Amino acid sequence: MYSRGVSTAERLIESTRELLWERGYVGTSPKAILERAGAGQGSMYHHFTGKPDLALAAIRRTADELRAAAEAVLDGPGTPYERIEAYLRRERDVLRGCPVGRLTMDPDVVASDELRAPVDATLDAIRERIAGIVEEGKEQGQFGPELDGEAIAATVLATVQGGYVLARASGSPAAFDAGVRGLLSLLHPQDHPTVRGARCTRCSTN
Amino acid sequence: MYSRGVSTAERLIESTRELLWERGYVGTSPKAILERAGAGQGSMYHHFTGKPDLALAAIRRTADELRAAAEAVLDGPGTPYERIEAYLRRERDVLRGCPVGRLTMDPDVVASDELRAPVDATLDAIRERIAGIVEEGKEQGQFGPELDGEAIAATVLATVQGGYVLARASGSPAAFDAGVRGLLSLLHPQDHPTVRGARCTRCSTN
DNA sequence: GTCTATATAAGGATAGAC
DNA sequence: GTCTATCCTTATATAGAC
Numbered sequence: 424m425y426s427r428g429v430s431t432a433e434r435l436i437e438s439t440r441e442l443l444w445e446r447g448y449v450g451t452s453p454k455a456i457l458e459r460a461g462a463g464q465g466s467m468y469h470h471f472t473g474k475p476d477l478a479l480a481a482i483r484r485t486a487d488e489l490r491a492a493a494e495a496v497l498d499g500p501g502t503p504y505e506r507i508e509a510y511l512r513r514e515r516d517v518l519r520g521c522p523v524g525r526l527t528m529d530p531d532v533v534a535s536d537e538l539r540a541p542v543d544a545t546l547d548a549i550r551e552r553i554a555g556i557v558e559e560g561k562e563q564g565q566f567g568p569e570l571d572g573e574a575i576a577a578t579v580l581a582t583v584q585g586g587y588v589l590a591r592a593s594g595s596p597a598a599f600d601a602g603v604r605g606l607l608s609l610l611h612p613q614d615h616p617t618v619r620g621a622r623c624t625r626c627s628t629n
Numbered sequence: 630m631y632s633r634g635v636s637t638a639e640r641l642i643e644s645t646r647e648l649l650w651e652r653g654y655v656g657t658s659p660k661a662i663l664e665r666a667g668a669g670q671g672s673m674y675h676h677f678t679g680k681p682d683l684a685l686a687a688i689r690r691t692a693d694e695l696r697a698a699a700e701a702v703l704d705g706p707g708t709p710y711e712r713i714e715a716y717l718r719r720e721r722d723v724l725r726g727c728p729v730g731r732l733t734m735d736p737d738v739v740a741s742d743e744l745r746a747p748v749d750a751t752l753d754a755i756r757e758r759i760a761g762i763v764e765e766g767k768e769q770g771q772f773g774p775e776l777d778g779e780a781i782a783a784t785v786l787a788t789v790q791g792g793y794v795l796a797r798a799s800g801s802p803a804a805f806d807a808g809v810r811g812l813l814s815l816l817h818p819q820d821h822p823t824v825r826g827a828r829c830t831r832c833s834t835n
Numbered sequence: 836g837t838c839t840a841t842a843t844a845a846g847g848a849t850a851g852a853c
Numbered sequence: 854g855t856c857t858a859t860c861c862t863t864a865t866a867t868a869g870a871c
Contacts, residue, residue: 446655447825449652450735451737452846452847453847454846462757462856463700463855465850465857466854466855469855470854502637524732528653530651530652530653546794546795549801570815571811572849574810576807576812577792577808577810577811578788580795581789581805582788584795585789585791585792585794586787586791587789588727588730588733588734588787588790589783591733592733593753594739598756600783601782602786602787603784604777605777605780605784608780609781629634658864660863668837669837669839670838670865671836671838674866675836680866
């Protein structure tokens, strides 16, 4: 329960963010939000028109935060491969799942263009960023020319989002880590010792 | 609404399966189930002890069905690569998501060992089957020896589960297809024209 | 076995006092 | 701005008639 020096509206949004992450939209009631925020009914309906309005504010903030965090890693130092690896291995509370991705399993979120928009925008932005990095890697010869940036980016993002599913199903982060490891092994640019300068046409590195 | 020649218990289970797929566990009420099944309160509490009990029957059936369908494709004809490709490309109603995987985003399902068990068992069985196929492919030289069957299997499954997330976020199956395409391009065993029999150490095919 | 009450709590929102 | 009181609907379950 938030309290010190923070506005009530702020506490409502933060409590909603937590509950949306833990229980999703359909699983989160105004009552639960109010209890966690330490506020009464009146406060919520004073600052927001209702549950969807408050959820929208919470989702927007969560989506923006996730996008910024992902882009910080992707725009960090290192080769294209290293930046993708950094993204895949970045610290995660795997069993909690993705606070943005989980919303796509919420029927009421998907049914609302307004609630779904921030989710879509964030995943799409990260995907585009990764696609660009893959294209960079192709230019530098780190990735083979047969790779399609957009497709690989979708695979990278899907591996993360699906990794959460496998981890939560088994109750252990191991499957998430395995999925990431598998993907990195497929992406890995290796030294290709060839005879007499012969070049592996697939990998296009020497 | 089911009716002809099917028992009430059967109609309750099938209605629950549909609703769990559409709205998840927390989003599905006994009332909605009864309406869809065309049954009254009494019938449900006669055949089942309550919502969790009915949901368990529904989840078990859905999990068993999915497992059988996946294994049918994975045990089909073709090379290891082709069988994995067949699994990845098998017909799916992408925007509906995975009826089993989506349950991992349900707080009440994950909180219950009993409800989570069939979900875990099914995903795990498919993963093991794929891992075995990858190992087969390594023995046959179709996949490089540096690949780890368990890890690749997790990547394959995660790409599918995560593909649903991306597709539902964007409201289009395109991202799912892109993720699959990306993964297949990474897995693809290609002819490696080399000079003077030089061998690409990564791909271990000629 | 199935139905129609009935019961208690929770979901979601409004009204009006302070 | 915040609170409490109140409202109507739904969620989940029980009781008892047929």
